[in-house]
Structures are given as C-alpha cells and as structure tokens.
Amino acid sequence: MQVKHLLLIAILALTAACSSKEVVDENLSEVELYQQAQQDLDKSSYTSAIAKLKALESRYPFGRYADQAQLELIYANYKNTEPEAAKSAAERFIRLHPQHPNVDYAYYMKGLTSFDQDVGLLARFLPLDMTKRDPGAARDSFNEFAQLTSRFPNSRYSPDAKQRMIYLRNLLAAYEIHVGHYYLTRQAYVAAANRGRYVVENFQDTPSVGDGLAIMTEAYQRMHLDELAATSLETLKLNYPTNPSLEDGQFKPSVAEADNRSWMSKATLGLIESRPPLPPGETRANQDVQRQFQDAKEAIPSELKPKDGSGDAVEEEQHESEGNNSDRSWFSYMTFGVFD
Numbered sequence: 001m002q003v004k005h006l007l008l009i010a011i012l013a014l015t016a017a018c019s020s021k022e023v024v025d026e027n028l029s030e031v032e033l034y035q036q037a038q039q040d041l042d043k044s045s046y047t048s049a050i051a052k053l054k055a056l057e058s059r060y061p062f063g064r065y066a067d068q069a070q071l072e073l074i075y076a077n078y079k080n081t082e083p084e085a086a087k088s089a090a091e092r093f094i095r096l097h098p099q100h101p102n103v104d105y106a107y108y109m110k111g112l113t114s115f116d117q118d119v120g121l122l123a124r125f126l127p128l129d130m131t132k133r134d135p136g137a138a139r140d141s142f143n144e145f146a147q148l149t150s151r152f153p154n155s156r157y158s159p160d161a162k163q164r165m166i167y168l169r170n171l172l173a174a175y176e177i178h179v180g181h182y183y184l185t186r187q188a189y190v191a192a193a194n195r196g197r198y199v200v201e202n203f204q205d206t207p208s209v210g211d212g213l214a215i216m217t218e219a220y221q222r223m224h225l226d227e228l229a230a231t232s233l234e235t236l237k238l239n240y241p242t243n244p245s246l247e248d249g250q251f252k253p254s255v256a257e258a259d260n261r262s263w264m265s266k267a268t269l270g271l272i273e274s275r276p277p278l279p280p281g282e283t284r285a286n287q288d289v290q291r292q293f294q295d296a297k298e299a300i301p302s303e304l305k306p307k308d309g310s311g312d313a314v315e316e317e318q319h320e321s322e323g324n325n326s327d328r329s330w331f332s333y334m335t336f337g338v339f340d
Contacts, residue, residue, distance in 0.1 A: 007255075030060045038074065046080035071102060085109075104148060108157035111144035115164060135175045138320045142168040173203035173212075179213040184222075186257045193219035196332045210240030218253045 011094040033056040040049035053076060056069045070093045077086035090110040097103055117137040145168075152158060161318070179193035192215055199212030213236040220229035233251055236243060245252055 028055075030056065030063045030065055032068065033059070034065045037069070041072065041076060046076045049076045050080060060196035067097060067100065070096075071105060074106060078109060078113055083113045084300040086113045104152040107144065107148040107152070108155070108161060111148060111161060111164070113143050114138075114141035114144055115168070115185065117141075135172050137177075138168050138171050142172070170206050170208070172207040173199050176203070176210045177208045177215065179200055180212070180256065184215065184218060187222075188218040191224045193223075210236060210243040211245075213240065214243055214245035214251075214254070217251060218255070221251075221253070282307070 023207040033052050037049045037052040037056065040046070040052065044072045050073065053069045053073045056063075057066055057073070060066060070089065074089040074093065075088055076284050077083075077089055087110055090106045090113070094103060094105045094110075114137050142165055145165050148155065148161050149165070176195050176199045180199075183189070183192035183195060185284065196215035199206075199208050200216070203212075213232050217229050217232040217236060220226075220232060221260070231280060236251075237246065239250065240246075241249075245254060
C-alpha cells in the first residue's frame, strides 16, 4: 500500500508540473485575458489563473488591468500554496505602487502568507503543538501585520490583522516558555532564567507570564540565589495564584533535581564516589581552573621559585606527598586508594 501511495503522489506531482507550463494564447486581448483569469479564479484553477495573469502583466504593462492583475497574482499564488511567490508578488506591488489605494491589501496578504506558511501538510491533519516549532514564520507574520496596522490603522484589514497578532504574540511567548523548560531539563539554569525574564518583560498580558515567573523561580532556586527566587515566587503568588506550579500556596518545581553522580557511584550506592558533589556556588569549571593553576605552579623549576617561605612550603608539601605515595601498599594501588 505504501508503494501505491508513493506512486500516486509522484503522478500527481508530475501532473501538476506539466499543468503549470500552460501556454496562453497570444491572440487574446487584455480584456479577454483578464476575464479568463477571473473565470479560473472562480473555478479554483489557480495554476491557469497565474499563467494568464502573468501574461496580462507582461503583454500590457500599462493597461487598465495591469495593477489589478498584480494584486490578483498575490491572491492566486497564496491559494495555490506558493508562499514565496505570493510574498514576492506582494513585496513587488508595494515597491512599485506605494501610494496605491489598495496597497494595504498587499501588506495584509504578505502577513497572511507568513501566518499560514508554517502550517504544513502534517499540521493540517495531525494535532501538532505549534509552540514547539520554529517561530520564524510567526515572528515574520507578526511584524508584517504590525506594519499594516501602523501604516493603515483605518484599513478594513486591520481588525483581522490585530486579532491574528494577539494569537501570534501568545504563540511566541509560549515558545519561549517551551525553550525555558528545555534549559531546565538540561541544567542550563542561567539560560532558563533569562528566557523566563524575557517573557515577563516583553510579553505582558499573555497567558505565559505566570509560567515565565515559575521558570525564573525554579532556575534561581537551583542556583541558590535565594533572594531572586523569593522575589520571583512572591510575584508569582501575588499575580498568578492559580498557576500550575503552585499547590496550596507552595511552589512545586517542574523538573526533578538532577542526579549528577557518576555511574560507578550509582551502582555502588555511593560507596565509591569518583567526584564529590559541588558545594553551593562552586562549579566544575572553577575547579578545573584552580587545578590547572596548581599544576602550572608545580611545574616551575626549583631554581626559578622564590627563595621565601612560600617556595619552601611547596617543596615540603611535594616531599610529603611523594613520601606518602612511596608508603602506599599494593592493595592501595589496586583499589585506587578507595580503602585507604
């Protein structure tokens, strides 16, 4: 069955490719071309309509239907599921006719094309979470609708554009929350806190502000920044008491605290610890820098070390460590010093 479906899709694609190369009669007048294009649009024959509209525009660039043909071409490309061609046609009309009475329609169609661009074939039939997808097209659509509403506030397309902007703003805020939760699961607490603060500062009046405060609270708690965590939690309780992160007034982290122990430590129930847990405020990177500094200090030749007490102390520590290593038993070497 899968092979049959693939063959059917291939046949339909070839048919569409062949039909897109329609030859338009060269003897048609401007009026006839426009009328036939309108008939194709009424019958949803968008590929044929596009061919006729392009022929009309190229053959009669200064005719009475030239401007209208360019507007119709935007719509035909949009309905034919050709978003890039539709946006290109809209941008071309805006560039050529910035003072046209219907230029607001070009701005609207440009934003509408981006609005529908990330709704692919799978998203039409499957319940996909749009907040987890790349928000590039949504961000473009929001900016394009913003241009329409700011330049043409009295346009008949502005009310619909404003409603779509509300939806897009909520979508973009929810995407930032999704990224913040991802950083929490990866223990990137600084990045998670920044994402939460970005939502709180830039997406006010959206349902995601409470979630942004919850992410900030959890990230600050993990980093032991108690004052910032308390401030975020107090703001969350005051403004969003019904947030899912609050149960009976108590904060409930969304991500369980990670177990950073090694596999050997987990397998031996903590009897063998390869690396001790970090104290609050300490990082592995800081320990690595300190260790590199100590290694570089010990690598200094004895003739270059200072003659004060500090150099003698280092040498004494080295001799003591060497003496201790020489006194280790074979059992200590075999067990890597675990039972010393």
